[in-house]
Amino acid sequence: MNVLKRILGLFWILLGPCAIILMSLQAIEKIGLAAEGAAKTNTALQWGIILLIFIPISTGLVIFGYYALKGEYDRLPSEEGSERV
Amino acid sequence: MPLETKENSIFKVIGASSLGTLIEWYDFYIFGSLASIIGSKLFPQDTGASALINTLAIFAAGFIVRPFGALVFGRLGDLIGRKYTFLLTLVLMGGSTFLIGLIPSYSTIGYAAPVLVLILRLVQGLALGGEYGGAATYVAEHAPVHKRGFFTSWIQTTATGGLFLSLGVIVLTKNFLGAADFASWGWRIPFLLSILLVGVSIYIRMKMQESPVFSKLKSEGKVSKNPLKESFNHKANFKMVLLALFGATMGQGVIWYTGQFYAQSFLENTCKLDFNDSRYILLWGIAFATPFFVIFGAWSDRVGRKWIMLGGMLLGVIFYRPIYQVFLEDSDLSRVEQKDIKSVSAPVRTSMLMENGQDSLISESRQVALKNATVYTKIQSQIKYADPAKAVYFQPEVLKDKKLNRAVFWKFVGLIFFQILLVTMVYGPIAAFLVELFPAKIRYTSMSLPYHVGNGVFGGLVPFIATLIASFPGASPLSGLWYPIGVAALSFVIGTIYLSNKKPEHTEAG
Numbered sequence: 188m189n190v191l192k193r194i195l196g197l198f199w200i201l202l203g204p205c206a207i208i209l210m211s212l213q214a215i216e217k218i219g220l221a222a223e224g225a226a227k228t229n230t231a232l233q234w235g236i237i238l239l240i241f242i243p244i245s246t247g248l249v250i251f252g253y254y255a256l257k258g259e260y261d262r263l264p265s266e267e268g269s270e271r272v
Numbered sequence: 273m274p275l276e277t278k279e280n281s282i283f284k285v286i287g288a289s290s291l292g293t294l295i296e297w298y299d300f301y302i303f304g305s306l307a308s309i310i311g312s313k314l315f316p317q318d319t320g321a322s323a324l325i326n327t328l329a330i331f332a333a334g335f336i337v338r339p340f341g342a343l344v345f346g347r348l349g350d351l352i353g354r355k356y357t358f359l360l361t362l363v364l365m366g367g368s369t370f371l372i373g374l375i376p377s378y379s380t381i382g383y384a385a386p387v388l389v390l391i392l393r394l395v396q397g398l399a400l401g402g403e404y405g406g407a408a409t410y411v412a413e414h415a416p417v418h419k420r421g422f423f424t425s426w427i428q429t430t431a432t433g434g435l436f437l438s439l440g441v442i443v444l445t446k447n448f449l450g451a452a453d454f455a456s457w458g459w460r461i462p463f464l465l466s467i468l469l470v471g472v473s474i475y476i477r478m479k480m481q482e483s484p485v486f487s488k489l490k491s492e493g494k495v496s497k498n499p500l501k502e503s504f505n506h507k508a509n510f511k512m513v514l515l516a517l518f519g520a521t522m523g524q525g526v527i528w529y530t531g532q533f534y535a536q537s538f539l540e541n542t543c544k545l546d547f548n549d550s551r552y553i554l555l556w557g558i559a560f561a562t563p564f565f566v567i568f569g570a571w572s573d574r575v576g577r578k579w580i581m582l583g584g585m586l587l588g589v590i591f592y593r594p595i596y597q598v599f600l601e602d603s604d605l606s607r608v609e610q611k612d613i614k615s616v617s618a619p620v621r622t623s624m625l626m627e628n629g630q631d632s633l634i635s636e637s638r639q640v641a642l643k644n645a646t647v648y649t650k651i652q653s654q655i656k657y658a659d660p661a662k663a664v665y666f667q668p669e670v671l672k673d674k675k676l677n678r679a680v681f682w683k684f685v686g687l688i689f690f691q692i693l694l695v696t697m698v699y700g701p702i703a704a705f706l707v708e709l710f711p712a713k714i715r716y717t718s719m720s721l722p723y724h725v726g727n728g729v730f731g732g733l734v735p736f737i738a739t740l741i742a743s744f745p746g747a748s749p750l751s752g753l754w755y756p757i758g759v760a761a762l763s764f765v766i767g768t769i770y771l772s773n774k775k776p777e778h779t780e781a782g
Contacts, residue, residue: 263512
């Protein structure tokens with residue numbers, strides 16, 4: 188299982204930027220399709236908000252993948268039975 | 273100092289904590305439930321759709337600021353204590369909800385109205401971000417370790433209870449006042465009522481004691497000096513924050529919002545069910561399913577949290593599309609045959625000028641009753657142009673305000689019940705799961721962020737992103753479901769591979 192955890196770490200690292208690129212392409216397409224004026228502004232605003240909040244989350248996914256790749260999740264605190272405060 | 277509270281006292285703790293949290297959810301949801309009315313009253317009157325989208329954007333903004341509330345109040349809760357922090361969140365939430373009910377309409381104060389709504393909505397989001405982590409931590413820190421799932425699951429019922437209460441108050445108010453008065457001014461009553469509920473809850477919470485675990489930490493001088501730094505700057509803790517988010521709360525959030533928000537919105541806006549019927553269906557589903565929060569919470573004490581939560585996600589991934597397909601098919605009245613019609617009312621004709629002030633929109637509505645007891649309104653509209661050279665444009669026929677016959681109604685209740693059962697599976701054990709994942713001195717901060725990113729961002733954006741996807745060219749009414757299905761599937765995979773089903777063994781204050 189630990190090997191799978193580490194291999195998938197690479198996948199999570201790649202998934203983060205891929206998700207943002209995909210969203211950005213969608214945003215460009217949908218903003219382009221929107222009618223001129225208020226509708227375009229509205230669409231741009233919506234996608235802007237979505238991208239703004241998903242960029243840090245995708246960064247978190249990359250860090251999660253990096254930790255997985257480095258074996259940080261091979262043993263969790265619950266499996267070590269460690270006592271933390 | 274004993275770290276666990278006696279069983280009879282803990283139910284007082286649960287009652288006081290749950291009441292406040294329930295009211296906070298009530299405050300938060302009445303806005304969502306009345307989004308279309310707020311859109312028409314407090315927003316510019318361009319078109320209904322535009323106003324609704326604006327409102328939904330603010331709705332999303334309300335959710336987006338929740339993670340910031342989690343950081344601000346989580347830090348406070350780990351520094352000064354759980355009790356005073358979630359008292360503060362309650363005051364902020366209740367005050368802003370009450371003030372939303374007092375905002376004059378757009379026609380009276382212009383753009384100040386939507387700006388005020390936005391500001392108050394952001395305050396609501398901040399307050400909610402601080403509330404849940406405090407209540408869950410507070411109850412968990414009073415509960416015996418081996419019964420945390422059971423005791424914290426009572427807190428978990430409050431989110432659904434708040435939704436139930438908000439829908440109930442809205443339906444009762446509307447039925448009491450009538451549709452016209454409700455649309456005119458009665459929609460403000462559920463907001464104004466909040467101040468009474470919050471007042472009672474504040475009184476009860478003032479009498480509560482600080483969590484015994486936090487009190488012990490404080491007396492021993494072990495309170496964290498910088499909860500944000502210790503939570504997110506230390507790899508050992510930050511990796512658990514990320515795991516909690518991607519392996520649990522992300523999937524839990526979308527399952528939660530799909531079952532309890534998107535379902536009702538889909539029934540009302542896509543299936544065109546009657547306003548009350550769409551809410552009654554949800555109310556019944558919630559009423560039948562709510563006890564399962566406690567059942568799954570208690571069960572997780574015996575078998576572990578992981579597989580119950582992941583089971584709920586997997587079932588959502590498998591069954592969402594078939595369920596919503598049934599909603600669509602069973603509410604489709606476009607192919608009703610003449611022999612099935614029992615009666616058709618006399619047409620009611622309305623005429624109104626369009627935005628350009630010249631062309632007219634003429635509508636004719638009839639109420640149709642079928643032999644199987646289904647009733648709906650059929651609207652035929654045409655645009656008559658001022659320019660005589662232009663031909664009259666006949667709009668597609670619209671069937672709305674559908675009141676289903678009893679058999680289909682209860683079938684829909686069953687399908688909503690199933691969705692909320694999945695909610696209880698993912699949501700019942702999650703407070704105990706999050707509390708146990710982090711050490712006491714930074715617990716409020718550490719558990720609040722993944723919970724609110726998972727629920728606020730991933731879950732809160734379900735209606736918004738699903739509506740957006742469904743509006744894409746070539747999309748079907750079911751296309752919006754790909755968002756919750758995809759997110760739940762991803763969370764299921766991560767949770768299955770990376771999460772442990774064993775409880776971490778923390779010493780609470782030692």
